[in-house]
Amino acid sequence: MPTSSVESTQRPAAHLEVRDFTAGYGRIPIVSSINLDVGEGEVVAIVGPNGAGKSTLLKAIVGVIPSLGGSIRLRGDIVTNLSTDDLVRRGIGYVPQSHDVFDTLTVEENMRIGGYLLAKPEAEARMARILDTFPTLRPLIRRIAHKLSGGERKLVAIARVMMLQPSLYVLDEPTSNLSVELAHKLLTDYVRRIASTGAAVLLVEQKAKAALEVSNWAYLMVAGAISMSSPAAMLLADESIAHRFLGKVTAGSSSAPPGGTGPDSTLPEAPAV
């Protein structure tokens, strides 16, 4: 498969550099020879067909599964094979695809644990600020997380990660359990809002079109390897690629239920910032 790279666009200085990276379960590599950058303040999407290894790559980057080769640098420091808790201390905020909240604890406790590394007054201040940003979380604050809807859960997961104000958000299919309309809102509104704070975002998405629309840069992943690296807009415009690898690019928006009120329609209205 030809690897076409478009390097004409200027990218910001690299925040995360993944070089010749290989990872998998046990000794069997699922993804190999990955080269990937996330620039300062950039939103970067990894798109590709099901089973391409996108989530595996993210898990290896954030230290959930061990890497089998290659290197990762964060702001120039080598962080290859550091454990998740070390990476979190260095400014990575990871939202897994599922099991993304502490099910047995309340929303408030979830957020407090998110601020585990902070001094208490600082944690309180940040929690207040996040609740101002997402006022719909306020009435849910005492609810057990396991009783939340899909949209509310994802919001709690993001709010929990925001507590540490990471410099890089790593989001694994944040919209996978949401209706199309909610997914769109999450990507266009929340992800943009995170980016506007100056943090970088690396996200993996099935709903490729929506993801590409909010991203600056995109990687196309096929069969465990990066097969294309280009500005997101360019990938979005390329009909043939969309057709070959991203079957869902156009299907995504057309499969929206009329009115878009799925079971997860409780994702809160985004307030004006």
Added chain:
Amino acid sequence: MPYLLGPSIGFGLVTASILALAAVGFTMQFGVTNILNLAYGEVMATSGFVALIVNRAGLSIWFGMAAAAVFGAALSYLLNRVIFIPFARRGTKLFGMVIVTIAVGLILENSILAITGPNFFSYIVPQESTYSVGFLILTTSQIVLMGLATLAMIAVHSLLRLTRLGMAMRATASDASLARGCGIRTERIVDAGWLISGAMCGIAGVALFINTTSFTSATANSFLVVIVAAAILGGVGQPYGAMLGALVIGLTSEIAAAFLNPAYKNVVAFVILVVVLLLRPQGILAQIAVQREIAR
């Protein structure tokens, strides 16, 4: 009737106190590490025999209890580090881990038996006075045990609700992988979990042996099933559930012993457990049933 009910409630509260010490330790261990440690009874027993040595050396049994707490913590920590974690790394799952803990238990219990022989032992406890509190009549050591259990429960509550360590323990118990994603060094939290629960296990072992007055190498193990029943009754991994379970089982078993047949003391408790399992498999207090992998 009150002349039977009074004492049995008194015995029930004492049993519940010992049970609470043991079951809260057991359930914390399980909650944080996700290992159902069936060697827990034998750790109680070994700690109890350590206290016996201290006691025989001429020190008060309360010093013995302190020694047992330290020993129980150290032994639990070591068992986890030397045996359980290596097995978990090698891919032993929940399933196999239960058998690993049983094997460890067999080795511990029979090592004591090999050293002590099938004999009965007793601590030297200072002259007991009896006090009547309302309709209850209690001995000094019974009152001390109840006070100790109450203190321990308050301590556990404060730990879990008010401290950073407690918060990290609850996060690890809820989802260890996600806890790491919040910057929590879960392996240290798991170590802390083994140390704290091991100390409670040691204290509970001595409390049990004080209360049964004479004991053998097998005494604690036969009590283990009652402990586990109390823990499951409240919802495994739920310290408050274990306290409630201990109270329910402690009281019903002693009242049943007084009014039915002393031999059915524990059976009544177990029947309650079975009924709870049928109606509410996750236990009384648990919101949802846990389904996780071993934490390390």
Added chain:
Amino acid sequence: MSSAFQFYVTTLLIYAGVDILAAWGLNLQFGTAGLLSFAFIVFQAAGAYTAGVLALGPQTDNGGYQHYIGGYALPFPIPILAAMAVGAVIAVPIGLIALRRLRSDYQAVALLVVSIIASSIATNETELFNGAAGISLVPHPLADQFGGDLLTYQWFYVGFTAAVCLVAYLIVHRVTHSPLGRAFRAMRDNEQAASALAKDITGLRLLAFAIGGALGALSGAILVLFIGTWAPSAWLYPETFVLLAAIIVGGTNNSLGTVVGVLLVPIGFAEGSRFLPEIGHPGLIDAGQWIAIGLMLLIFLWFRPQGILPERKHRYANDGRLVTVLDELAGWLRRSLALIQRSSR
């Protein structure tokens, strides 16, 4: 052979047969279907009591010194068949208590509790099975045919036990090699996947429990009709661990492995220690035995968790036929021949 030695050997063989039957039953539940069946010994007990009280005469016999229900003096082989039926039937309530929606280690504890409840009831309800003393003087089946020739009877019973084991082996083999056996393994390996295939998990579990329970009960019946007595002390819950250890050592979900495990663990240990000199205090050798069993479990789970004879992966040929040992042997031979041919060229 001296007759004393023949008595010893025959008794040992019968014990081995009983343990093998029981271990196969447990293996079906634990090894094949993945149920951590810590109450297994209850099935053996139920079988032994059922066969015992059905074979015994009325409780007024022998001066009425023991109390038990039943006492119908039923002829061979009815007590054994009834025992198996009881074993299968009690699997249902036990299974319903423990296996519904509980995760595997809870199941283990719930079943441990069931084992202890059963044993306390048998001990304390003396009207049921004569309490702690247990039932005794259970008549030997068909003993009158041998006119008091005890040694011949011993050999007859060895043959009978062996025949029962053979039939049991065929049944176990049949079950594990059927679609049902595949469903059991699927349930063991991945419950979610199995339930996604619309398999009725509770039903499957109960079925595995019932078949294993019938085998366990059968082992109890064979044992009680041979030794003539049965009491709560014979079936304390650690006995289940001995069988479990035998299975893990021999090879989980491998019937022949289970036999090897039984010969090594319960039979080997019990008999091995018989020849040790009496050292230390009474109970020391017992303690040593249990320590050895514990160590052996740890060593095997660490170095060879699959056991001496690991589970054979069932493979299916392109035409859907099960690939048997013979096929594999033939294939191996073919490959070896090809290799020899190539290297000689």
